[in-house]
Amino acid sequence: LYKLADGVRVEPLGGNWAAFSPLSGETQLLNTEASAVLELLADGAMGEAQIAQNLARESGNDPAEVGEALRHVWGQLLAAGLIEPSTLPEHNAG
Amino acid sequence: VTAPADDSSTSHTLGEVPLPDVRVALAGHGLWFDYGAAALRLRSDSAALAAQVQAVYRNFAFVRNADWADFHVQIERPRNLRRWLTPQVIFRCDGRQPFEPFPADSPLPLLEWGGNWLIGQRLNDLLLLHAGAVERDGLVLVLPAMPGSGKSTLAAALSLSGWRLLSDEFGAYDPQRGAFRAMLKPIALKNESIDVIRRFAPDAPLGPQFPKTRKGTVCHLAASAAAVARRHEPAKPGAVILPRWVKGSRTVLEPVPMDRVFAALAFNAFNYETLGVTAFDAVVGLARQCPAWTLTYSDLSDALAAIDRLWADALPPSAASASGDASAAPKRQAGAVA
Numbered sequence: 001l002y003k004l005a006d007g008v009r010v011e012p013l014g015g016n017w018a019a020f021s022p023l024s025g026e027t028q029l030l031n032t033e034a035s036a037v038l039e040l041l042a043d044g045a046m047g048e049a050q051i052a053q054n055l056a057r058e059s060g061n062d063p064a065e066v067g068e069a070l071r072h073v074w075g076q077l078l079a080a081g082l083i084e085p086s087t088l089p090e091h092n093a094g
Numbered sequence: 095v096t097a098p099a100d101d102s103s104t105s106h107t108l109g110e111v112p113l114p115d116v117r118v119a120l121a122g123h124g125l126w127f128d129y130g131a132a133a134l135r136l137r138s139d140s141a142a143l144a145a146q147v148q149a150v151y152r153n154f155a156f157v158r159n160a161d162w163a164d165f166h167v168q169i170e171r172p173r174n175l176r177r178w179l180t181p182q183v184i185f186r187c188d189g190r191q192p193f194e195p196f197p198a199d200s201p202l203p204l205l206e207w208g209g210n211w212l213i214g215q216r217l218n219d220l221l222l223l224h225a226g227a228v229e230r231d232g233l234v235l236v237l238p239a240m241p242g243s244g245k246s247t248l249a250a251a252l253s254l255s256g257w258r259l260l261s262d263e264f265g266a267y268d269p270q271r272g273a274f275r276a277m278l279k280p281i282a283l284k285n286e287s288i289d290v291i292r293r294f295a296p297d298a299p300l301g302p303q304f305p306k307t308r309k310g311t312v313c314h315l316a317a318s319a320a321a322v323a324r325r326h327e328p329a330k331p332g333a334v335i336l337p338r339w340v341k342g343s344r345t346v347l348e349p350v351p352m353d354r355v356f357a358a359l360a361f362n363a364f365n366y367e368t369l370g371v372t373a374f375d376a377v378v379g380l381a382r383q384c385p386a387w388t389l390t391y392s393d394l395s396d397a398l399a400a401i402d403r404l405w406a407d408a409l410p411p412s413a414a415s416a417s418g419d420a421s422a423a424p425k426r427q428a429g430a431v432a
Contacts, residue, residue, distance in 0.1 A: 009371060011378045014352035020374040025367060027360060027374055029353055 003045035003086035021081035045086040109152030130276030130325035135163035146202035150280035150301035214364035223265030233332025244339035273328035280314035334386035
């Protein structure tokens with residue numbers, strides 16, 4: 001499971017999102033996949049598979065394909081300090 | 095925290111007082127330069143600096159004492175043997191000499207370069223966007239750009255065409271007030287830009303020309319008396335234009351999406367990382383609030399006409415008659431203009 005890291009600011013800017021991590025002090029302009037992941041995590045902690053399923057359902061794509069498209073996103077979001085592992089499901093983490 | 099310099103020591107401007115008085119002040123207790131959002135105290139034993147400062151700060155008050163300065167600067171002749179062979183001047187602030195010396199006949203570029211460096215390094219009560227900023231109708235047009243994009247040339251031309259100059263280098267945004275403040279200094283024009291401005295405005299108040307600096311030939315445009323008089327007047331964000339001078343191009347304005355405006359403002363700022371989440375929130379707010387365009391141009395007059403048309407279209411009808419009104423906010427959406 002992943003959740004938004006504490007204190008992360010995520011703001012929609014038109015079609016994309018900008019995110020600030022107090023942990024790294026860095027600002028990221030997010031691509032579509034990363035924006036979608038953070039939008040879902042803003043509602044609470046979720047696992048990779050659950051997020052892929054949700055996005056697949058909304059976009060009408062195959063969950064396996066969506067999962068593949070997200071494969072690199074997790075590492076990038078973790079490295080940027082925007083998400084962190086979560087052991088228990090949470091709600092309204094953002 | 096900054097406080098405006100005390101203008102009470104004189105009612106004259108630097109351009110009005112005799113040159114020897116400027117020299118004496120620089121060699122003694124110093125001169126205070128109030129840029130609006132910051133003030134600098136300058137002392138100097140340079141023989142050339144007084145006349146140069148008088149030329150490009152002609153409309154600033156002649157202030158020989160004040161309660162506050164953010165920066166205490168000295169432009170000095172070095173005390174080494176080399177001064178007999180190649181006369182030089184050095185920039186000092188708080189006992190430090192952060193730059194290599196300049197030729198003795200070019201103290202003004204050293205003062206301006208060093209002053210800008212100090213502002214960018216130290217003034218962290220404001221978000222310092224790397225951008226020109228001009229105001230009309232109480233709203234600021236922000237011109238963020240990379241070096242060489244024509245930002246200073248465009249800011250200079252606008253300032254000579256009825257817009258109030260706040261700065262050609264610093265979009266000094268006060269996150270608490272939600273307003274821009276002036277960081278009013280002479281505009282540093284470089285290389286081809288100098289003749290472009292001379293042709294655009296033959297009577298433009300330009301100072302001496304300095305060839306062979308590290309940035310090529312440099313010449314400074316003095317701020318107008320009206321801009322100096324209003325330098326403590328903040329103004330609300332209006333719009334953003336990302337200028338790009340392209341030889342032979344026609345004038346084209348194209349809308350810019352919000353995320354690109356955010357990137358242009360945040361990733362070009364001097365102190366964005368230092369201010370952290372305060373800067374993030376401020377730039378998000380600016381990107382949402384300000385309609386934005388890219389401006390590709392080669393003809394300065396044509397570019398200014400396009401900006402004037404755009405400004406009239408982008409402003410709500412009330413803004414033009416409500417100068418300085420905090421409620422005056424631009425329309426976010428606009429189409430392409432060519």
